[in-house]
Structure formats: structure tokens, C-alpha cells
Amino acid sequence: MKAQPTRYAKSGDVHVAYQKFGRGKLNLVIVPGWISNLDCCWDHPSSVAWLERFGEYATVVMFDKRGTGLSDRGKGMPGMDERMDDIRAVMDHAGIEDAALFGLSEGGTLAALFAASHPDRCRALVLHGSLARFEQWIEDQSAFDAFLGYVRDFWGTGSGYLRYAPSMAGDADYQGWWARRERAGASPGAAVVLMNLNRQISIADILPAVQSPTLVIHRRRDMIVNIEGGRELARLIPNAELLELPGDDHLPWVGDDLEMIADRIEEFLTGTKPAPSIDRTLATVLFTDIVGSTELATRIGDGAWSHLMQRYENLVDAELARFRGVKVKSLGDGYLATFDGPARAVYAAQALIERAIELGFEIRTGVHIGEIQTSRDDVSGLAVHIAARVMGEAEASQCIVSRTVRDLAAGSDLRFAERGHKRLKGVSEPVQLFAAMKT
Numbered sequence: 001m002k003a004q005p006t007r008y009a010k011s012g013d014v015h016v017a018y019q020k021f022g023r024g025k026l027n028l029v030i031v032p033g034w035i036s037n038l039d040c041c042w043d044h045p046s047s048v049a050w051l052e053r054f055g056e057y058a059t060v061v062m063f064d065k066r067g068t069g070l071s072d073r074g075k076g077m078p079g080m081d082e083r084m085d086d087i088r089a090v091m092d093h094a095g096i097e098d099a100a101l102f103g104l105s106e107g108g109t110l111a112a113l114f115a116a117s118h119p120d121r122c123r124a125l126v127l128h129g130s131l132a133r134f135e136q137w138i139e140d141q142s143a144f145d146a147f148l149g150y151v152r153d154f155w156g157t158g159s160g161y162l163r164y165a166p167s168m169a170g171d172a173d174y175q176g177w178w179a180r181r182e183r184a185g186a187s188p189g190a191a192v193v194l195m196n197l198n199r200q201i202s203i204a205d206i207l208p209a210v211q212s213p214t215l216v217i218h219r220r221r222d223m224i225v226n227i228e229g230g231r232e233l234a235r236l237i238p239n240a241e242l243l244e245l246p247g248d249d250h251l252p253w254v255g256d257d258l259e260m261i262a263d264r265i266e267e268f269l270t271g272t273k274p275a276p277s278i279d280r281t282l283a284t285v286l287f288t289d290i291v292g293s294t295e296l297a298t299r300i301g302d303g304a305w306s307h308l309m310q311r312y313e314n315l316v317d318a319e320l321a322r323f324r325g326v327k328v329k330s331l332g333d334g335y336l337a338t339f340d341g342p343a344r345a346v347y348a349a350q351a352l353i354e355r356a357i358e359l360g361f362e363i364r365t366g367v368h369i370g371e372i373q374t375s376r377d378d379v380s381g382l383a384v385h386i387a388a389r390v391m392g393e394a395e396a397s398q399c400i401v402s403r404t405v406r407d408l409a410a411g412s413d414l415r416f417a418e419r420g421h422k423r424l425k426g427v428s429e430p431v432q433l434f435a436a437m438k439t
Contacts, residue, residue: 004019004020004021004038004042005019006018006019006038006039006070007019007020007093007094008093009063009086009089009090009092009093009094010089010093011066011082011085011086011088011089011090012082012085014066014071014072014082014086015071015072016063016064016065016066016071016072016086016089016090017038017063017064017069017070017071018038018061018062018063018064018090018093018094019038019061019062019063020059020060020061020094021051021055021059021060022054022055022056022057022058022059022060023055023056023059024055024056024057024058024059025058025059026057026058026059026099026100026269026270027058027059027061027096027098027099027100028054028058028059028060028061028099028100028101028102028269029060029061029062029063029087029090029091029096029099029100029101029102030054030060030061030062030063030102030104030107031063031087031101031102031103031104031107031108031110031111031114032062032063032064032065032068032104032107033104033105033106033107034065034068034105034106034107034194034195034198035068035069035181035182035185035186035191035194036064036065036068036069036181036185037064037068037069037070037181037184037185038062038063038064038069038070039070039184040069040177040180040181040184040185041062043177043180044173044174044177046174046253046254047253049253050252050253050258050262053262053266054102057266057269057270058100058269059096061090061091061094061096061099063086063087063090065078065083065086065107065110066078066082066083066086067186067190067193067194068185068186068190068194069184069185069186071086073190078197078411079197079341079343079409079410079411079412080110080113080201080341080342080343080408080409080410080411081340081341081342081343081344081409081412082411083110083411084110084113084114084117084118084340084341085341087101087110087114088118088121091121097121098120098121098122098123099121099122099123100122100123100124100125100126100269101114101115101122101124101125101126101212102126102128102265103125103126103127103128103130104128104129104130104251104252105128105129105130105131105224105225105250106130106131106137106198107130108127108128108129108130108131108233109130109131109132109201109203111125111127111130112125112127112130112203112206112207112210112214112233112237113203113206113282113408115210115211115212115214116206116207116209116210116211116281116282116371117281117282117283117340117341118281118340119211119212119280119281122212123212123213124212124213124214124215124268124269125210125212125213125214125215125237126214126215126217126265126268126269127214127215127216127217127230127233128217128218128252128261129217129218129219129222129224129225129229129230129250129251129252130216130218130225130229130230130233131225131226131229131230131232131233132202132203132204132207132229132232132233132236133202133203133204133229133232134198134199134200134201134202136225136226136228136229136232137198137224137225137226137229138199139226144195144199147195148192151188151191151192152188155182155183155188155191156179156182156183156188157179157182158175158176158177158178158179158180158181158182159175159179160178160182161174161175161178161179163223163224163250164178164223164224164249164250164251165178165249165250165251165254165255166223166248166249167247167248167249167254167255167256168254197410197411200407200410200411201407201408201410202407203408204232204236205370205403205404205407206282206369206370206371206404206408207232207233207236207237208236208237208238208371209280209281209282209370209371210237210238210240211238211280213239213268214233214234214237214239214240214241215240215241215243215264215265215268216230216233216234216237216240216241216242216243217230217243217245217252217261217264217265218230218231218242218243218244218245219244219245219246219247219248219249219250219255219257220244220245220246220247221246221247221248222247222248222249222250223248223249223250224250225250227244230242230244231244241268243261243264245257245260245261279373279374279375280371280372280373280374280381281371281372281374282369282370282371282372283338283339283340283369283370283371283372283379283383284338284339284340284341284342284344284345284367284368284369284405285336285337285338285345285367285368285369285370285372285379285383285384285386285387286325286335286336286337286338286339286345286348286349286365286366286367286387287331287334287335287336287365287366287367287387287388287390287391288316288334288335288337288349288352288363288364288365288391289331289333289334289363289364289365289391290333290334290356290361290362290363291361291362291363291364291396291397292361292362293332293333293361296361308359308360308361311359312355312356312359313330315352315355315359316335316352316355319348319351319352319355320337320348322348322351323339323344323345323347323348323351324339324340324341324344325337325338325339325344325345325348326338326339328377328378328379329377329378334363336379336384338372338379341408342367342369342401342404342405342408342409343408343409343411343412343414345367345369345405346367346399346401346405346409346412346414346436347414349365349367349399349436350399350436350438352365353365353397353398353399356397357397362396362397363396363397364391364394364395364396364397364398364399364400365391365394365398365399365400366387366388366389366390366391366392366393366394366399366400366401367387367390367399367400367401367402367405367436368383368386368387368390368401368402368404368405369383369402369404369405369408370382370383370386370404371383372384382427385426385427386402386424386427386431389424389425389426389427389431390402390424390431390433392424393419393422393424393433394435398435399435399436400419400433400434400435400436401416401433401434401435401436402431402432402433402434403431403432403433403434405434406434414436414437415436415437415438416434416435416436416437417434417435417437418432418433418434419433419434419435420432420433421433
């Protein structure tokens with residue numbers, strides 16, 4: 001199979017490059033590792049053979065993340081919200097309503113987050129050489145400094161291929177291909193920016209919300225991502241299957257067991273799998289509350305209060321629409337809304353705080369992310385309860401968020417100030433809270 005035509009899906013202001021190939025009935029989206037280049041995928045026989053195997057039983061879509069390969073570089077560090085948007089944009093442009101997702105290495109964190117957030121669009125999940133926490137990849141500051149040294153002194157030479165594919169040691173052609181892949185995947189500066197984003201991300205807290213049937217594959221002596229990364233993914237994702245294999249290669253298209261891996265993935269993806277129940281999903285929950293509402297209503301009178309609340313509701317509707325929030329219901333002097341990404345929820349909270357001040361009063365807001373249960377006109381679940389309690393810790397004109405929101409907002413321009421661990425009513429363990437700060 002030769003290189004495929006590249007197309008571009010528009011995700012916000014960014015063009016995301018993708019290719020589509022294969023002839024199977026199953027839709028499969030490949031979420032690449034931290035750097036990639038679509039054209040380079042077709043430049044080495046081992047990679048080509050791997051892709052051809054997928055194409056025998058699936059219609060495959062693979063893409064370059066924003067900031068890498070053939071996609072736009074964008075502005076600043078891409079957040080997880082934007083990265084999930086990119087997957088949806090590619091699927092929409094390719095005419096795919098739902099698909100199995102194959103997440104490789106760091107791409108597995110994004111694939112798992114997408115699966116939890118959009119269970120209606122992810123029918124199955126395969127994670128290879130992936131991780132739940134950054135330290136399972138680069139364990140400490142010393143290792144991170146060594147990575148920065150490699151980028152500074154050796155990026156584009158391909159000399160780092162031995163850690164990703166030790167079974168290819170001494171293969172000059174493979175090292176040359178890896179060198180081209182580095183150069184075409186990201187510039188040295190972009191590599192540092194992307195890795196600084198990656199080191200902020202932890203998805204461990206949201207893994208129990210993944211509903212898609214999941215297969216986790218990991219080699220025990222993987223030289224890039226510690227086996228504990230795969231084990232934690234399998235332990236925290238409900239009913240996930242774990243396939244541990246001997247060997248030290250990180251990449252699935254090299255090694256003595258590559259045929260075994262390919263066979264197991266095909267068996268997993270082409271078997272009968274139940275459709276996910278979409279009444280449960282991962283969502284970011286926002287609560288708002290007017291500070292001193294009773295006193296304000298008494299002071300200005302019923303008529304003025306009613307007029308003020310109508311103006312406020314119109315502004316709430318406009319801001320929620322701007323940040324893709326869904327207003328679940330009014331709470332009398334506040335609102336409950338959900339979002340498909342934590343950064344957007346915090347931006348919306350900050351905007352609503354500003355709108356309230358313009359109208360002459362103050363609100364407090366709280367944001368948490370977790371699994372919720374949905375019905376026709378309401379949401380419920382522990383995440384909703386925690387979000388309400390988080391809001392209760394906020395002062396006037398303040399947005400308080402949980403640690404999970406802070407972690408998953410990595411890559412945005414938001415700043416957070418730690419507010420300590422709080423025991424929230426009805427929550428068994430203390431919750432670490434942060435105040436979202438205006439930039």
C-alpha cells in the first residue's frame with residue numbers, strides 16, 4: 001500500500017491533517033503518540049505492514065495532532081479540550097459517526113479521555129504502550145532533563161530509536177527513518193513545548209468512567225513507558241483486558257511478537273461487542289450561585305429583581321453557548337451546566353463572574369469533572385454532588401475547581417492557585433481544591 005491522500009479537517013482555527021484508507025466495515029481511528037507525521041508512516045516497510053493489517057478488516061482514519069506532523073502548529077500549548085475537538089473534527093470530516101480507537105503511547109491518554117467523554121462515538125478502545133500518569137513515562141526531573149538534552153543535542157539524528165525499538169539495533173535504515181520522523185514530526189522547540197504539556201497530564205481519576213470495551217497491551221520491559229502504566233490503565237478502566245507480553249520494544253510494529261499483537265487486536269475489535277450505554281458519561285459540571293441573593297432581592301424589590309434575573313439568564317445562555325456548555329437547569333439563584341471539556345467550563349465560569357459584576361452583583365462558581373448519569377432534563381451522580389460542594393468553598397467572584405479539573409486543563413492559558421485539601425460533605429476522601437485565576 002502506498003502513501004494515502006492527505007485531507008484537512010477544520011477544528012476551530014486549526015487544520016488537522018488526516019488520511020483514510022482500508023476496506024473493512026469497522027471504523028478505526030488511530031490516535032498517535034506525542035509526535036507523528038502521516039507521510040512518514042508509509043516510508044518504512046514495518047510501519048506499512050502494520051497499517052495494511054488494519055486496513056484488511058477496518059476503514060482506518062489516522063491523523064497528526066495539532067502541533068505535529070502535517071497539521072497546523074496553532075498557538076501555544078494545545079489543551080486536552082482542543083485535542084478531543086480535533087478527534088471529533090476528523091471523524092466528522094471523514095464521515096464517521098462512531099469508531100474503535102487505537103491509542104499508541106501518549107495517544108492512549110487522549111483516546112481514553114475521549115472514550116470517557118464521548119461514549120456514543122467510541123465503540124471500543126485499544127491502548128498500546130500507554131500510561132495513566134506522566135511519571136510512568138519520564139519518572140523524575142533528572143529523566144526530564146535528559147530528554148531536554150537529547151532534544152538540544154541530537155534531535156533529528158534518530159539516535160533515540162534504540163529506546164523505542166531496541167530489537168532494531170544496528171539497522172541503519174530504521175535509524176534513518178526514525179531521524180526523518182523526528183524532523184517531520186516536530187521541530188526541537190515544538191518537541192519541548194509538547195513535552196511540557198504532557199508532563200502536566202494525569203488521567204487516572206477519569207479512567208473509571210470509560211465504558212467502552214477496552215484492551216490494554218504492554219510489553220513488560222518497555223523502555224519508554226513502564227509496565228505499571230499499562231497495569232494501572234487496566235486496573236482502573238472497568239472490565240478492561242490486559243495483555244502483558246515479554247520484550248522491551250515500545251512500538252507495536254517491531255519485535256518478535258508483533259504478529260501476536262496484531263492478531264489479538266483484530267480478534268478484539270472484530271468480535272461482538274455491546275454498544276455502550278450512553279446514559280452515563282464523563283462530563284465537566286459547573287455550579288453557580290448568586291452571593292447574597294435574598295438581601296439583594298429585598299433591597300431592589302420584586303419587579304426589579306425579576307428584570308435583573310431575566311437579563312442575567314440571557315447572559316448565562318449566551319456565555320454557555322460561547323463555551324459549548326449545556327444548561328441543565330436553573331437553581332433559583334444559580335445554574336447547573338455541563339461541558340465536554342474542563343477548560344471550557346472554567347472559561348465560562350470566569351465569564352459569568354464578569355457578567356454578574358457588570359449587572360451589579362457577585363456570584364461564586366465551582367467546577368468538577370467526573371462520571372454523571374443523564375436523563376431527559378437532569379443529571380445526577382457523585383460528580384454532580386462534588387461540584388456543588390466545590391462551589392460551596394468559593395468566595396464571592398471566585399471559581400474553585402477540583403484537582404482533576406486542574407490536571408486536565410493542562411495546555412490552556414488558565415492559572416490555578418492551590419487552596420488545600422478540603423473535606424466535603426458526603427465525600428469520603430479530602431478533595432484538593434484550586435482557585436482559577438485570571439491570566
